[in-house]
Amino acid sequence: MKAASGVAYFLIFGLAMIHGLVVAVRWWQGETLAQWEYGLLAICPVLIYLFITRYSIFKKTCTSCPGE
Secondary structure (H helix, E strand, O other), X not given: OHHXXXXXXXXXXXXXHHHHHHHHHHHHOXXXXXXXXXXXXHHHHHHXXXXXXXHOOOOOOOOOOOOO
């Protein structure tokens, strides 16, 4: 059950991240956004921070690149 919920959270996070980047590009190009898309645009920096600290190779516990 714990593994299934972890996969579900990762999928929801990934979809929010991808759609957040699409909304950011649309906003940058000057398109009109819906009200809820402004909320997604506001949390886009938080999503990027969570991605860097939790899922990327830049997290503190990453062992793929041994330090010297």
